[in-house]
Amino acid sequence: MANADFVFLHAPSVYDFRRESILYGPISDLVPSTPVFEMYPIGFTTLADYLERRGFRVRIVNLAVRMLKSRRFDPEKLIRRLNPLAFGIDLHWMPHAHGAVEVARLVKRHHPYTPVIFGGFSSSYFHEELVQRPEVDFVIRGDSTEEPLAQLMELIRAGKLDDESLAQVPNLTWTDSAGRVRVNPITYSPSDLDHVIIDYTYVVRAVARYADLANFVPFKDWLTYPITAALTVRGCTHNCRTCGGSVSAFRRIHNRSRPAFRSPAQLAEDLRNIRKFSRGPIFILGDLRQPGMDYAKEFLRLVGVDPGPVILELFDAADREYIQKLARTFPNFTMEISPESHDDEVRRAFGRPYTTAAMEETMAYVLEAGCKRLDVFFMIGLPKQDLQSVMDTVAYCGHLMERFDAGADKRLFPFISPLAPFVDPGSEVFERPEEYGYTILFRSLEEHRQALLAPSWKYVLNYETVWMDRHQIAEATYEAGFRLNRLKKQYGLIDPAVADATERRIQRARRLMAQIDDILQIADPMRRQMLLNALKPQVDTANLSTVCEKTELNLPVGLLKFNLWSAAGIVLAGAMGRRRLVTVPNGGGDKKP
Numbered sequence: 402m403a404n405a406d407f408v409f410l411h412a413p414s415v416y417d418f419r420r421e422s423i424l425y426g427p428i429s430d431l432v433p434s435t436p437v438f439e440m441y442p443i444g445f446t447t448l449a450d451y452l453e454r455r456g457f458r459v460r461i462v463n464l465a466v467r468m469l470k471s472r473r474f475d476p477e478k479l480i481r482r483l484n485p486l487a488f489g490i491d492l493h494w495m496p497h498a499h500g501a502v503e504v505a506r507l508v509k510r511h512h513p514y515t516p517v518i519f520g521g522f523s524s525s526y527f528h529e530e531l532v533q534r535p536e537v538d539f540v541i542r543g544d545s546t547e548e549p550l551a552q553l554m555e556l557i558r559a560g561k562l563d564d565e566s567l568a569q570v571p572n573l574t575w576t577d578s579a580g581r582v583r584v585n586p587i588t589y590s591p592s593d594l595d596h597v598i599i600d601y602t603y604v605v606r607a608v609a610r611y612a613d614l615a616n617f618v619p620f621k622d623w624l625t626y627p628i629t630a631a632l633t634v635r636g637c638t639h640n641c642r643t644c645g646g647s648v649s650a651f652r653r654i655h656n657r658s659r660p661a662f663r664s665p666a667q668l669a670e671d672l673r674n675i676r677k678f679s680r681g682p683i684f685i686l687g688d689l690r691q692p693g694m695d696y697a698k699e700f701l702r703l704v705g706v707d708p709g710p711v712i713l714e715l716f717d718a719a720d721r722e723y724i725q726k727l728a729r730t731f732p733n734f735t736m737e738i739s740p741e742s743h744d745d746e747v748r749r750a751f752g753r754p755y756t757t758a759a760m761e762e763t764m765a766y767v768l769e770a771g772c773k774r775l776d777v778f779f780m781i782g783l784p785k786q787d788l789q790s791v792m793d794t795v796a797y798c799g800h801l802m803e804r805f806d807a808g809a810d811k812r813l814f815p816f817i818s819p820l821a822p823f824v825d826p827g828s829e830v831f832e833r834p835e836e837y838g839y840t841i842l843f844r845s846l847e848e849h850r851q852a853l854l855a856p857s858w859k860y861v862l863n864y865e866t867v868w869m870d871r872h873q874i875a876e877a878t879y880e881a882g883f884r885l886n887r888l889k890k891q892y893g894l895i896d897p898a899v900a901d902a903t904e905r906r907i908q909r910a911r912r913l914m915a916q917i918d919d920i921l922q923i924a925d926p927m928r929r930q931m932l933l934n935a936l937k938p939q940v941d942t943a944n945l946s947t948v949c950e951k952t953e954l955n956l957p958v959g960l961l962k963f964n965l966w967s968a969a970g971i972v973l974a975g976a977m978g979r980r981r982l983v984t985v986p987n988g989g990g991d992k993k994p
């Protein structure tokens with residue numbers, strides 16, 4: 402494998418998922434990943450691009466995807482063969498608490514003197530605990546780590562890892578020569594999002610340069626469903642109580658008082674650049690109205706008309722005029738809305754600002770404007786939500802299907818899933834659980850790591866509420882999934898055979914959960930483990946698409962998913978050094994020969 406100066410490694414959620422017998426449950430049904438959470442952070446691409454512009458050769462190795470795709474793939478062997486100046490591992494999402502640290506351990510086993518750098522949301526929260534582990538040398542905190550990482554890499558390249566130099570790197574947590582944990586303040590936090598490139602041209606170039614597609618694939622089925630994301634913002638203007646990306650969590654973890662937005666012009670250009678190589682759907686992340694209506698209007702004006710598939714999201718109710726504008730710009734659009742509950746009181750307690758009635762009107766506008774699909778998401782595990790409330794939410798889904806004639810129209814798709822596996826560290830609920838009616842069961846990183854090895858997902862959950870304990874949350878999830886699946890079958894939203902298969906999977910998962918509960922009562926640990934291991938084949942088949950078929954979320958994509966000529970153009974432009982002009986703070990620029 403060709404060498405690079407910096408290698409990003411993305412770990413699976415639980416390192417040994419191929420050996421462990423764990424009933425993951427519906428924790429990833431609504432994202433493109435499997436429960437291994439094989440998708441790497443979008444930040445890998447912006448960081449890699451930024452480092453390359455500072456003269457470092459960077460590659461991404463998605464160990465999680467490789468392990469998922471082949472049982473024979475040996476991550477340790479691959480890690481042994483790498484020889485960069487430093488490794489970067491994301492502990493961005495908390496579910497990687499186990500895998501990320503285990504991968505770091507493997508790196509240290511084979512490269513004891515090579516720095517291991519952690520970053521991401523969860524690393525930023527648990528930074529002090531992380532740098533006290535022997536596997537982790539540095540944590541770079543914050544939501545914008547491109548420049549601090551580049552500065553640290555300059556020091557590593559120059560061999561200047563003395564206390565005085567390290568103390569100058571913004572956002573860095575490290576241990577000094579006396580073994581003391583040092584926390585440099587988060588002073589690097591750009592006010593906008595225009596200092597990075599978010600259009601995957603780095604990935605296209607790197608795949609060609611290293612002749613390596615396997616390690617760059619963002620999730621298991623990406624080549625058949627090549628969805629990409631366009632990022633409008635780092636941060637959020639909302640304050641949903643369990644969210645580690647809310648306005649208060651960003652303040653707490655990343656020292657960010659205001660979101661950093663991508664300018665409308667850059668965002669419009671990102672879209673155009675992505676379209677050059679991909680014909681798949683582009684998910685425009687974040688409600689375009691967050692920075693204000695002027696921003697949204699300007700962006701839509703700059704795009705003009707984009708006939709390709711796009712997924713948009715609304716964080717609040719919208720008026721007809723705005724929805725019509727969206728539809729004129731994106732005639733092939735899908736809308737995602739997350740009311741979370743049918744009940745205004747529950748939603749208010751969760752921190753969402755609108756009423757069910759207002760959002761239902763918005764749904765009417767979206768359908769009227771000709772969306773290709775309208776996905777509506779509900780959640781289990783919310784404040785003030787009991788079992789009956791969850792069932793009422795499912796009944797409300799029935800009402801929506803009825804009102805919008807989902808049987809004939811076939812564009813409105815409701816989904817329901819649990820808040821799982823964790824209430825996000827740094828969120829309001831994680832910090833002040835009693836105020837919101839929650840109990841947080843694990844607080845440290847190590848406790849979360851151990852919980853991830855529990856044999857069934859309900860024991861992985863790091864919370865209970867006054868209204869539902871973990872058993873009830875799991876039971877409510879399966880019952881809600883069961884009922885919603887039947888409704889979708891009744892309205893013809895899913896193929897009857899698919900609905901029947903989902904129903905069988907839900908029943909199987911319920912039985913397995915009960916069996917695991919029984920096994921856990923056995924006092925002898927050896928016998929307990931033996932019986933759990935014996936369940937593994939059944940557990941593995943129950944682990945995918947538990948309460949709904951994952952592909953229900955996919956939009957139809959044509960046979961030709963990539964524009965190979967344009968991709969080749971990007972590769973050639975890179976090879977010839979024709980990089981786009983982007984200002985890199987702190988003396989950046991293309992220093993490559």
Ligand code: B12
Nearest residue numbers: 434438440442443444489490494495520521545546645646
């Ligand atoms: C977009 C998004 C997604 C996208 C991910 C797209 C992608 N590939 O990154 C999708 C929809 C797929 C998603 C899925 C999930 N998400 Co999400 N997501 C978000 C959201 C809305 C925005 C994230 C964002 O702005 N990223 C951009 C910036 C901030 O991050 P970044 O560029 O990727 O990374 C920067 C830094 O984090 C850091 N960094 C990251 N990795 C590394 C590594 C190193 C070595 C270094 C130095 C730095 C570094 O540097 C980067 C650039 O400067 C946030 C909420 C919010 N408002 O923030 C939730 C959020 C991040 N997601 C969250 C969760 C829990 C999940 C899921 C686990 C949910 C689930 N159960 O399915 C899954 C995990 C999917 C997987 N890995 O397979 C939580 C995470 C809380 C936590 N601490 O764990 C958040 C905060 C809120 C939430 N509950 O949704 N998510």
Ligand code: SF4
Nearest residue numbers: 637639640641644647
């Ligand atoms: S869950 Fe709420 S706070 Fe978190 S990113 Fe979404 S809208 Fe923002």
